[in-house]
Amino acid sequence: MRLSRYFMPILKENPKEAEIVSHRLMLRAGMIRQQSQGIYSWLPLGKRVLDKVNAIIRDEQNRAGAIELSMPTLQSAELWQESGRYDAYGKEMLRIKDRQDRPMLYGPTNEEMVTDIFRSSVKSYKDLPLNLYHIQLKFRDEIRPRFGTMRSREFMMKDAYSFDLTREGAEHSYNKMFAAYLRTFDRLGLRAIPMRADTGPIGGKLSHEFIILADTGESEVFCHKDFVDFDIPGAHTDFDSVEGLQAIFDKWTSLYAATSEMHDEAAFNAVPEGGRLSARGIEVGHIFYFGTKYSEPMGAKVQGPDGKEHFVHMGSYGIGPTRLVPAIIEASHDDNGIIWPASVAPFDIVVINMKAGDQACDDTCELIYAALTKAGKDVLYDDTDDRAGTKFATADLIGVPVQIIAGPRAVANGEVEVKDRKTGARETMTIEAAINRFVA
Numbered sequence: 001m002r003l004s005r006y007f008m009p010i011l012k013e014n015p016k017e018a019e020i021v022s023h024r025l026m027l028r029a030g031m032i033r034q035q036s037q038g039i040y041s042w043l044p045l046g047k048r049v050l051d052k053v054n055a056i057i058r059d060e061q062n063r064a065g066a067i068e069l070s071m072p073t074l075q076s077a078e079l080w081q082e083s084g085r086y087d088a089y090g091k092e093m094l095r096i097k098d099r100q101d102r103p104m105l106y107g108p109t110n111e112e113m114v115t116d117i118f119r120s121s122v123k124s125y126k127d128l129p130l131n132l133y134h135i136q137l138k139f140r141d142e143i144r145p146r147f148g149t150m151r152s153r154e155f156m157m158k159d160a161y162s163f164d165l166t167r168e169g170a171e172h173s174y175n176k177m178f179a180a181y182l183r184t185f186d187r188l189g190l191r192a193i194p195m196r197a198d199t200g201p202i203g204g205k206l207s208h209e210f211i212i213l214a215d216t217g218e219s220e221v222f223c224h225k226d227f228v229d230f231d232i233p234g235a236h237t238d239f240d241s242v243e244g245l246q247a248i249f250d251k252w253t254s255l256y257a258a259t260s261e262m263h264d265e266a267a268f269n270a271v272p273e274g275g276r277l278s279a280r281g282i283e284v285g286h287i288f289y290f291g292t293k294y295s296e297p298m299g300a301k302v303q304g305p306d307g308k309e310h311f312v313h314m315g316s317y318g319i320g321p322t323r324l325v326p327a328i329i330e331a332s333h334d335d336n337g338i339i340w341p342a343s344v345a346p347f348d349i350v351v352i353n354m355k356a357g358d359q360a361c362d363d364t365c366e367l368i369y370a371a372l373t374k375a376g377k378d379v380l381y382d383d384t385d386d387r388a389g390t391k392f393a394t395a396d397l398i399g400v401p402v403q404i405i406a407g408p409r410a411v412a413n414g415e416v417e418v419k420d421r422k423t424g425a426r427e428t429m430t431i432e433a434a435i436n437r438f439v440a
């Protein structure tokens with residue numbers, strides 16, 4: 001991508017409305033724009049990061065055996081009347097009427113709709129277990145939307161829903177998502193700790209919130225320090241192994257970890273003093289097992305091996321991609337801007353032409369840009385005629401992991417500089433060596 005032809009509206013000044021660093025940096029880097037309170041457009045740079053986050057989420061959901069579909073944002077009120085939640089949900093639900101005066105709503109979540117899909121076609125235990133997910137916009141008319149896309153009214157959610165014949169089956173389904181979440185957040189460069197959580201208005205029996213420790217987090221959390229160094233389940237984890245996944249769950253729930261709603265002071269004080277961590281956190285995921293809470297009122301049942309009908313046991317599993325992007329920034333930035341983990345960086349490499357219009361600099365940059373693009377790298381080429389200082393500041397701000405800098409003096413020697421955004425380390429090398437480093 002040539003910056004001269006891209007759309008990346010950088011802000012020079014710090015936006016006054018931004019209270020936390022991720023919101024400030026997302027606005028300054030031209031990633032998002034607020035359209036009305038708590039409702040955002042994702043501009044091209046932000047969209048690239050969001051897509052990469054979603055690709056990792058999708059990959060890990062698929063690995064764990066969940067199946068992707070797509071459900072609409074607008075739902076009919078009827079389904080919610082069946083479950084009893086149409087009245088229970090309150091003002092967070094945006095209620096709409098269509099031209100026939102039929103009550104509709106902008107979905108805050110999809111338990112009812114997915115249960116309807118399930119009951120319309122699954123009739124036998126032989127079709128279980130089943131886990132269906134989508135990545136879709138949600139709307140909750142939050143009383144206090146704030147911190148940019150961290151707590152917005154319209155936001156994206158990956159929501160998965162599992163169906164099993166028995167409670168034991170449902171626990172295995174829960175454990176699959178538990179392990180998938182550990183892997184997902186790790187690949188996003190984050191350390192998320194599963195904490196015992198309140199089941200809230202969705203209701204249920206077993207529930208964990210996945211929390212990232214951050215000073216700007218809205219939740220107050222208490223946990224054992226050792227979680228910070230626990231091993232993440234590997235790529236070859238067998239998601240069909242009931243014992244294997246139970247062992248992962250047991251290990252990751254063996255030490256104290258709870259949000260303030262579930263906090264047990266006495267249990268926490270039993271943790272040796274040096275192991276106690278009380279901090280602020282950001283909730284990036286939440287999983288629930290809620291049994292037959294929806295399947296009973298909505299009549300979602302299957303024939304069991306005993307020939308009788310059984311209400312299915314369900315769970316739901318959310319991740320917030322549009323919250324994860326600022327959460328990653330909260331965890332990874334410095335005074336100059338964002339520092340993206342390579343897995344979600346909007347571009348892999350930025351090529352900075354320090355003197356656009358200078359033949360040797362132009363030729364060198366074109367050569368590097370073409371070679372790296374051909375090798376499958378996402379490259380941003382800063383070919384604008386801005387001052388070098390402005391270009392360096394922009395490159396640091398948008399947080400691309402590697403900068404290749406071509407200035408007249410180095411280029412005259414057949415060399416460029418390669419800078420690591422995270423460490424700031426710079427290395428001068430031949431043009432060929434710079435290309436080879438990222439092509440090999």
Ligand code: ATP
Pocket residue numbers: 140142149150151152153154155156157200283284285286318319320321322323
């Ligand atoms: P919170 O406690 O932060 O209000 P919640 O418990 O209501 O969230 P869930 O229903 O568990 O949220 O939703 C699953 C995930 O969706 C959350 O873990 C979070 O990552 C994301 N999410 C929920 N509400 C918002 C929001 N207003 N803005 C952005 N992401 C959100």
Ligand code: MG
Pocket residue numbers: 209283285286
């Ligand atoms: Mg929650």
